[in-house]
Amino acid sequence: MSQVGVALIGSQFISTIHYESLQRVAAAEVRAVASRTEEHVRQFAEERGIPHWTTDYRELLKRDDIDMVVLGVPNYLHCEITVAAAQAGKHVVVEKPMAMNVAECDEMIAACHIAGVKLMYAEELCFTPKYVRLKQLADEGALGDLFLIKQSEKHDGPHAPWFWDVEKSGGGVMLDMGCHGIELARWMLGRPPITSVYCDLKLNMHADKTRGDDTSILIVDFEGGATAYIEESWAKLGGMDDRAEVHGTGGVAYADILQGTSIQTYSKEGYGYAVEKAGDTKGWSYTIYEEAWNYGFPQEMEHFVHCVRDDQQPCITGHDGRAVMEALYAAYASAGQGRRIDLPFETDAKTPFELWGGVK
Numbered sequence: 211m212s213q214v215g216v217a218l219i220g221s222q223f224i225s226t227i228h229y230e231s232l233q234r235v236a237a238a239e240v241r242a243v244a245s246r247t248e249e250h251v252r253q254f255a256e257e258r259g260i261p262h263w264t265t266d267y268r269e270l271l272k273r274d275d276i277d278m279v280v281l282g283v284p285n286y287l288h289c290e291i292t293v294a295a296a297q298a299g300k301h302v303v304v305e306k307p308m309a310m311n312v313a314e315c316d317e318m319i320a321a322c323h324i325a326g327v328k329l330m331y332a333e334e335l336c337f338t339p340k341y342v343r344l345k346q347l348a349d350e351g352a353l354g355d356l357f358l359i360k361q362s363e364k365h366d367g368p369h370a371p372w373f374w375d376v377e378k379s380g381g382g383v384m385l386d387m388g389c390h391g392i393e394l395a396r397w398m399l400g401r402p403p404i405t406s407v408y409c410d411l412k413l414n415m416h417a418d419k420t421r422g423d424d425t426s427i428l429i430v431d432f433e434g435g436a437t438a439y440i441e442e443s444w445a446k447l448g449g450m451d452d453r454a455e456v457h458g459t460g461g462v463a464y465a466d467i468l469q470g471t472s473i474q475t476y477s478k479e480g481y482g483y484a485v486e487k488a489g490d491t492k493g494w495s496y497t498i499y500e501e502a503w504n505y506g507f508p509q510e511m512e513h514f515v516h517c518v519r520d521d522q523q524p525c526i527t528g529h530d531g532r533a534v535m536e537a538l539y540a541a542y543a544s545a546g547q548g549r550r551i552d553l554p555f556e557t558d559a560k561t562p563f564e565l566w567g568g569v570k
Contacts, residue, residue: 211277211518211519212237212519213237213238213239213519214237214238214239214277214278214515214518214519215239215241215273215275215276215277215278216232216238216239216240216241216276216277216278216279216280216515217240217241217242217243217244217270217273217276217278217279217280217300218240218242218243218244218260218279218280218282219243219244219245219267219270219279219280219281219282219283219291220244220245220281220282220283221243221244221245221247221250221251221254221255221282222245222250222282222369222370223369223370224282224305225243225245225254225280225282226254227502227505227507228280228282228507228511229258229260230502230507230508231502231507231508231510231511232280232508232511232515234508234511234512235508235511235512235515237512237515237516237519238511238512238515240258240260241260241261241262241273241275241276242260242261242262242263242264242270242273242276243255243260243262243263243264243270244263244264244265244266244267244269244270245263245265246265247265248265251263251264251265267279267291267294268294271294271295271298271300272298276300277300277301277518278300278301278302278303278514278515278518279291279295279300279301279302279303280303280332280511281302281303281304281305282305283305284370284372284378284379285307285309285310285378285379285380285385286310286377286378286379286380288304288305288308288309288310288314288318289309289310289314289317289318292304292318292321292322292329293317293318293321295327296318296321296322296324296325296327296329297321297325299325299327300327301327301328301329301330301517301518302318302322302327302328302329302330303330303332303511303514304318304329304330304331304332304528304531305332306331306332306333306389306390306393306531306534307380307385307386307389307531307534307535307538308331308528308531308532308534308535309531309535310380310560310561311380311535311539311559311560311561311562312532312535312536312539312556312557315528315531315532315535316532318528319528319529319532322528328514328517328518328524328527329527329528330514330517330524330526330527330528331393331524331526331527331528331530331531331534332510332514333389333390333393333394333397333510333526333530333531333534334505334506334507334510335361335390335393335394335397335506336393336394336397336506336510336525336526337506337507337509337510337513338467338504338505338506339503339504339506339509340465340466340467340470340471340504341394341454341465341467341506342506342509343465344398344454344456344463344465345397345398347456347463348398348456348458348463351460352460352461352463353456353457353458353459353460353461353462353463354458354459354460354461355458355459355460356398356399356436356456356457356458357435357436357437357457357458357459358436358437358438358439358455358456358457359394359395359398359399359436359437359438359439359454359455359456359457360438360439360440360441360454360455360456360457361390361391361394361395361438361439361440361441361453361454361455362391362440362441362442362443362451362452362453362454363387363390363391363442363443363450363451363452364441364442364443364445364446364450364451364452365443365444365446365449365450365451365486365487366415366444366445366446366447366448366487366489367415367416367419367424367444367445367487368386368444369487373386373420374416374419374420374422375420376420376421376422376561376563377561379422380561380562380563381422381423381538381542381561381562381563381566382411382413382420382422382423382424382426382444382563383422383423383424383425383426383442383443383444384409384411384423384426384428384442384538384541384542384545384562385422385538385542385562385563386442386444387442388426388428388440388442388538388541389534389535389538390442391428391438391440391441391442392404392428392430392438392440392534392537392538393526393530393534394454395430395432395436395438395440396432396530396533396534397526398456399432399434399436401530401533402432402433402434402436403432403433403553404430404431404432404433404533404536404537404540404553405431405432405433405552405553406430406431406540406550406551406552406553407428407429407430407431407537407540407541407544407550407551407553408428408429408544408549408550408551409426409427409428409429409540409541409542409544409545410426410427410545411423411425411426411542411545411566412424412425412426413425414445415444415445416444416445421563422563423545423566424443424444424445425442425443425444425445426440426441426442426443426541426545427439427440427441428440428441428442428541430537447489448488448489449484449485449486449487449488449489449495449496450468450485450486450487450488451468451469452466452467452468453465453466453467467504467505468485468496468498468504469496471498471499471500471504472485472496472497472498472499473496473497473498473499474494474496474497475491475494475495475496475497476493476494476495477491477492477493477495478492479492480492481497484496484497484498485497485498485501486498486501513525536553536554536555537553538562539555539557539559539562539565540553540555541562542562542563542564542565542566543555543557543565543566545565545566546565546566546567
C-alpha cells in the first residue's frame with residue numbers, strides 16, 4: 211500500500227485539526243468525510259477539496275478507496291461507529307475518551323480483533339514534541355527513578371454543546387481531559403498497572419450548562435510506587451494552559467506546551483486568534499504558532515497512517531484506551547464515595563457520571 215485512503219467521521223472542531231494534521235502526512239489522502247448536518251459537511255468538504263461527503267457514515271464505510279477512518283464525534287457514538295467500521299474492514303482511529311464505558315471498550319477491541327483491523331487510540335500527548343523529549347530524558351535515566359508525574363490542562367470550557375450533556379458525553383472535565391493525564395502518566399512510567407485512585411470533583415462555574423464536573427483533581431497510584439497528580443479544569447479563564455512535571459530521584463523536569471512556545475503579545479485593540487479557548491485578546495496575551503504541531507496531532511496521525519500502510523503495531527491502542535476508561539470510572543466512583551478506590555474496578559454503570567451523580 212503506497213498511500214492510505216482516509217475518511218473523517220465528523221466535521222466539527224476536532225475534525226478540522228485531524229484534516230490539517232493529515233495534510234502533513236505524505237502517505238495519507240483524505241478522500242471522504244461524513245457528518246449528520248448536510249450544509250455543514252458539504253461546506254467542510256468543499257472548502258478543503260475533499261472529493262466525497264455524506265450525511266450517513268455507513269455510506270462512507272462502503273467505499274473501497276477508504277482504508278482508515280478517523281472518528282471526531284461525540285463519545286456516545288464511538289462504539290457504534292467503531293464496530294461498524296471494523297465490520298466493513300476499515301482501520302479505526304478513535305478520539306479520546308475511548309467510549310462511554312469499559313464494556314463498550316471491550317466491544318470495540320473485540321470487533322477490531324475479529325475483523326483483523328487496527329484500533330488506534332488518539333492520545334496526542336504521547337506525540338506532543340515537548341512531552342516526547344520529556345520521556346526521552348526519563349528513559350535515558352536523566353531523572354533517576356520516577357516517583358511523581360504531574361499533569362494539568364485547564365481552560366474555560368469545551369467548544370460544542372454535547373460536551374455539557376452528560377447523557378452524550380458520559381461525564382465532565384475529568385472524563386474529557388483527565389484521560390490525557392492518566393495516559394500521559396502511564397506512558398511516562400512504562401504503563402505499569404494502576405493500583406488505586408482518589409478523586410475530587412466540583413462544579414464551580416458552569417452549573418447553568420451542565421450537571422457534570424468542571425473542576426477535578428485525581429491522584430493515581432501505580433504498581434511499583436509511582437504516583438500521578440492530575441488536575442483538570444473547565445473553569446480557568448484566559449485560554450488553554452497545558453503542562454507537565456516529571457520528578458525522579460535524580461532530577462526533575464518541567465514542560466509547558468503552549469506558553470513556552472508562544473509569542474507574548476500586547477494589543478490595545480485585540481486581534482482574531484491567540485490560542486485554543488482564549489478569550490479577549492486585548493492587553494497581554496500568548497499568541498501560539500504551529501498550534502497543531504505543538505500539540506502533536508500531525509505526528510500522531512503520521513504514526514497511525516504508517517501503521518496502516520506498513521502493517522505495524524500502533525504505540526497506543528484500544529487496550530490503552532480501555533485502561534484509561536477503567537481508571538476514569540474508578541475516579542468518578544472515588545469522588546462519589548469520598549474514598550480511595552482500588553483497581554481492578556468493575557461496575558454496571560453506563561457512564562462515569564452515574565458514579566458521582568453531580569453536586570450533592
